[in-house]
Amino acid sequence: MTEPSVRLEAVTKAFGDLVAVRELDLDIPQGEFFTLLGPSGCGKTTTLRLVAGFEQPTGGRVLIEGSDVAGMPPHRRPTNTVFQSYALFPHLNVRENVAYGLRRKKVGGDEIKRRVEAELERVGMAADINRRPNQLSGGMQQRVALARALVNLPKVLLLDEPLGALDLKLRKGLQLELKRIQREVGITFVYVTHDQEEALTMSDRIAVMNQGRVEQIDAPAQVYERPATTFVAGFIGVSNLMPGQVTRASSGRGQVRLDSGVEFETATDGIGSGERCHAVVRPEKLEITPVDSSQGASATGDPSSARIRPGPTGSEAGRAQDGRPTIDGVVEASVYLGTATQIVVVLPGDVRMTVLVPNADEAERARLPGGGAPVRLSWAPEHIHVVRESAGAPAPDAGDRAPVAETSK
Amino acid sequence: MRTDEGRIGPARRIALALIALGVALGMVACGGDSGIEGSEAESDVETAEAQGEASGDLFVSNWPFYIDRKTVPAFEKKTGISVKYVEDVNDNTAFFGKVQPLLERGEAGGRDIMVVTDWMAKKMYDLGYLQNFDKEAVGPALDNLIPALQSPSFDPERNYSLPWQSGMTGLVVNTAMAPDVTSINDLFDPKYKGKVEMLTEMRDTVPLVMKASGVNPEDATEEDWMAAIDKIEQAAASGQIRRFTGNDYTRDLANGDAVAVIGWSGDAVQLQADNPDIEFVMPDEGCMLWSDNMVIPVGAPNPAAAYEWMNYAYEPANQAQITNYNYYVSPVSGVKEILEKQGSDAAKSDLVFPPEEYTADCSTVDTPPGGPEAEQRVERAFQSVITG
Amino acid sequence: MTSPKGRDRSAPRGALRRRAIPYFLLGPGLIWLLLFFVVPLYFMGRLSLESGSLETGGFEFTWEWSNYGHALGDYQDRFVRSFFFAGSATVIALLIAYPLAYAIAFRGGRWKNALLFAVVAPFFTTYLIRTLAWQTILSDDSPVVSTMQTLGLLGDGGRLLATDGAVIAGLTYNFLPFMVLPIYASLERIDVRLIEAARDLYSSARTAFWRVTLPLSAPGVVAGTLLTFIPASGDYINAEFLGGTNQAMIGNVIQSLYLNLRDFPSAAALSFTLMAVILIAVFIYIRFAGSEALMGEEAEKAK
Structure with missing residues (x-):
């Protein structure tokens, strides 16, 4: 199938002065589980509604299976939607909710019965076929909503934060189930969420959106390991960003000098010499070691006086004996998270870094530095990555990112 | 009034x-054993x-x-x-x-x-x-x-009983629209179909219809009352009579919805002020005379x-004051002279001081004969007609 | 009695008290109902079985069932007419009110409150004055009538006032807000995403309306039709002022029996009969409308 299932060409949607989606280009191949990820108000739900036909673009084109759907109302589009609020018809029972679309398409009675029952079987709701939506739990309602959409065999299934209203445990279970069902039916899924973990778990590809624009489209691992912008880096995972500058760049690789003085060589991905950038290291890739208090000024515990000290081999600033870059700081807080311990370290220039240490060994955990202790962070050269500064505001820090339901307008 | x-x-x-x-x-209040009791008086x-x-x-x-x-x-x-x-x-x-x-x-x-x-x-x-x-x-x-x-x-x-004021029930007519209405019988003329109205007051309406049929209400039997009511009923069912009204016939006359009605003398004076064509017409058969009494x-x-x-x-002087205000027939002697002296228009009006020959054919008795039960039967028949 | 039993008994007593609380809370309402509904109803019922007259020694309780026979026999045509008028007014009010309520609920935007106010505004004038205004509007010499005559909608001798149409129009006008408000309330509550879901599931705007919006607003329609039909059936003001000699409704008859004939037993019997007929009609309607509105799809499936 060469034709993409969904294609957006320079799509813009403005509500009066408010531009929800700007110049958006997307290609979603047939059968892909594609996720639109971003914070509230980033335009992801609007994008979904443009595909569903609930909104008409103010600029650009939307193509489904190669044909322009401009002006086509929702009921003529080969798409179906699973709504965040489920939107099950309260006056109809489960069977009639699921049969609703097939009845409108004038499918024969026997076939409707067969397909409805099969679909409910697939989502595990066959036993509740005669119940009313208000007699079902949230998770059950969402299964029915999914069946109601899937039973129509749409070319594209649009899911608008379908698990947003469910509790964590139920959500995890349904994530896996959704993925299974998607593989089973082979329908293109366009999935909207603000939950980065959900996106990483389920998606074939993720488009991270910010202020109506796509910041990065990539496979989950790429988005996580090699974020393209500070926004993506911050939104996906914990923002361990150290400001700096590219001092030398040629053919994709270059020399980066952080504001703290540490220098290293890395892939620069098109960032030119002299440009500002941020270096990203994921928390679980950082290694933390206590610093002997007799060894230097950092022992005072004042992060502002912490500075790069020569390693034991002495020749190069910020480079450990095994060639790993290092940087010194002071522990601000240490939080026990169950599977891991999260330590926040303050670096010179008031840069905060989060370190995640797996709780593999109880004795080792006991030796971890506590608040106020001087520490040294180090990382493998291949785990650092430089990103361009985002155009808009930086992503909120992980801690502030409460999973709020997104509204499209 | x-x-x-x-x-x-x-x-x-x-x-x-x-x-x-x-x-x-009230019925709840005195509900006890037998609802409401009348008194044999x-x-x-x-x-x-x-x-x-x-x-x-x-x-x-x-x-x-x-x-x-x-x-x-x-x-x-x-x-x-x-x-x-x-x-x-x-x-x-x-x-x-x-x-x-x-x-x-x-x-x-x-x-x-x-x-x-x-x-x-x-x-x-x-x-x-x-x-x-x-x-x-x-x-x-x-x-x-x-x-x-x-x-x-x-x-x-x-x-x-002592009269407070008196008045006449007769025809109130828009003489421009219905110049030839002079008798109660003219109200049944198909020419005026749907433009004629009668009073919901049975004791005004029914005796006048009887008089028009040549029956003197003072000698009328229950059958005469019923016959008159039948006549009214037929006119109502056919649409000859537009509707039965209380005082609101004045609105219908003013609006042009009615051209000739059974009405009260005092109203005519009032209506004339706005529309000179509207007049009280003494029916050829005579009118009904009534009083509102102090008891x-x-x-x-x-x-x-x-x-x-x-x-x-x-006291005539005090009474003149009242009559000059409401233009009804005064029950007190000597009022006309006082009003004449004052130069009031009321003194000249036949409606306020009807000459004897003006009301010669008028009747005063206005209740069906035969006692309360007969009266109730007639009332019931009449009410059934006006709520047809 | 200081045995352990004493303590045991205190526990259920506390539970008893707790269980009694709802009844205490219901108390005032029940007393109200008893005083102002059940008691008058009892006396009305009693009165409807009395005989006699005010002039001949008052009324006496004699199980006078014939009052009911007379009520039904003598006034049957006016019963039928009342329900015909009230029913027509209800249907017309529904046809006007639904689109109006729909427009306010879904297209009202920031004008919603102003529009709702406009619907209720006539209530700031007395019922009677409003009806009298219609008397003037529909009057034979009014511009409305002459315009309709010019347009040929009304014959030359034709009139609007003192006809069935005038009474039905008056009832419709006077009870319209009672139709609009409940329908508006039920439409306003509908989650627009349900309509979007219907559109998404291959329903045109029209189909989505018939299959989703209308069934979901059914409670408002049922409430509105009842709030219109019930008082309209017993109304007498509109027939009195806008009707003629052949438009009297059952309310006019009851009024005449009470005030003019002072035949309280017959009036009570007629009132009771009216109440019973309305109750039965409403009961049937709710059974029918309830299942119809809520089982739309099942009904379709059965076809």
Whole structure:
């Protein structure tokens, strides 16, 4: 199938002065589980509604299976939607909710019965076929909503934060189930969420959106390991960003000098010499070691006086004996998270870094530095990555990112 | 009092609704064993004695727009009696519905005088709800009563009723639209189909129709009443009669919805002010004459003050003041001369001072014969026609 | 009694008290109902079985069932007419009110409150005055009538006032807000995403309306039709002022029996009959409308 299932060409949607989606280009191949990820108000739900036909673009084109759907109302589009609020018809029972679309398409009675029952079987709701939506739990309602959409065999299934209203445990279970069902039916899924973990778990590809624009489209691992912008880096995972500058760049690789003085060589991905950038290291890739208090000024515990000290081999600033870059700081807080311990370290220039240490060994955990202790962070050269500064505001820090339901307008 | 009521029609309807509620609650109040009991009366009617000097408080219930503004203060000033003058009589039956539960218990809600139309006065008297006058106390007033009203059939000796004002029921016609209407029979002319109206007051409407058929209401039998009602019913069913109205026929005449109706003399004077074409037409067969009478209910707290009020109103000078305001037929002798002296237009009006030959063919009896049960049968038949 | 039993008994007593609380809370309402509904109803019922008359010694309780026979026999045509008028007014009010309520609920935007106010505004004038205004509007010499005659909608001798149409129009006008408000309330509550879901599931705007919006607003329609039909059936003001000689409704008859004939037993019997007929009609309607509105799809499936 060469034709993409969904294609957006320079799509813009403005509500009066408010531009929800700007110049958006997307290609979603047939059968892909594609996720639109971003914070509230980033335009992801609007994008979904443009595909569903609930909104008409103010600029650009939307193509489904190669044909322009401009002006086509929702009921003529080969798409179906699973709504965040489920939107099950309260006056109809489960069977009639699921049969609703097939009845409108004038499918024969026997076939409707067969397909409805099969679909409910697939989502595990066959036993509740005669119940009313208000007699079902949230998770059950969402299964029915999914069946109601899937039973129509749409070319594209649009899911608008379908698990947003469910509790964590139920959500995890349904994530896996959704993925299974998607593989089973082979329908293109366009999935909207603000939950980065959900996106990483389920998606074939993720488009991270910010202020109506796509910041990065990539496979989950790429988005996580090699974020393209500070926004993506911050939104996906914990923002361990150290400001700096590219001092030398040629053919994709270059020399980066952080504001703290540490220098290293890395892939620069098109960032030119002299440009500002941020270096990203994921928390679980950082290694933390206590610093002997007799060894230097950092022992005072004042992060502002912490500075790069020569390693034991002495020749190069910020480079450990095994060639790993290092940087010194002071522990601000240490939080026990169950599977891991999260330590926040303050670096010179008031840069905060989060370190995640797996709780593999109880004795080792006991030796971890506590608040106020001087520490040294180090990382493998291949785990650092430089990103361009985002155009808009930086992503909120992980801690502030409460999973709020997104509204499209 | 009937003039001007087109304007207060709505208030009257509200009153009816409230009264319906009142009646319902009244029935609850005296529900006990057998709901409402009427009284076999006449045997033991008391006389309202005028004891001592008239003083204290006086409570008068009358129809709206029936008195000028100066009479009450002047009376209070002269006698030292404090007057509570309430315009709470809008409709005989409705007022009856309102006070009946009280009267049944021998009270009148503090009222010393009520003003009701002839037949209602008789009905109340027969039910034992009224007191006889102390003839001595009311003597001065009776002396001034015009001869024509001295012995009506329902109260030949004026034992319990004294007219406040009188009037005529006849034709009220838009002479531009219906120039040839001179008889009640003309109301049945197909030419005026749908433009003719009659009163919901049975004792006005039915006797006039009987007169038009050559039956004298004073000699009419129950069959005559029923025949007249049948005639009206046919006209109603065929659409000849547009509708049955209370005072609101004045609106229909003013709007042009009706061109000839059975109506009251005072209303015609009022309507003429706005439309000179509208006139009171004395039917060829004659009119119905009626009075609204002052009566003293059982339980009246201050009869002495009531007689003082009656005597005051029957002084020609005081009466002229009232008549000049409401343009109804005055029951008091000597009023015309006073008004003539004052140069009032009322003195020249046949409607205020009808010459004897003008009302020669008019009738005063307006209740079906044969006792209460027969009356009820006729009433029922008539009500069935007007709520067809 | 200081045995352990004493303590045991205190526990259920506390539970008893707790269980009694709802009844205490219901108390005032029940007393109200008893005083102002049940008691009057009892006396009305009693009264409707009395005989006699005010003039001949009052009324006496005699199990006078013939009052009911007369009520039904003598006034049957006016019963039928009342329900015809009230039913027509209800249907017309529904046809006007639904689109109006729909427009306010879904297209009202920031004008919603102003529009709702406009619907209720006539209530600031007395019922009677409003009806009297219609008397003037529909009057024979009014511009409305002459315009209709010019347009040929009304014959030359034709009139609007004092016809069935005038009474039905008056009833419709006077009870319209009672239709609009409940329908508006039920439409306003509908989650627009349900309509979007219907559109998404291959329903045109029209189909989505018939299959989703209308069934979901059914409670408002049922409430509105009842709030219109019940008082309209017993109304007498509109027939009185806008009707002629052949438009009297059962309310006019009851009024005449009460106030003019003072035949309280017959009036009570007629009132009771009216109440019973309305109750039965409403019961049937709710059974029918309830299942119809809520089982739309099942009904379709059965086809």
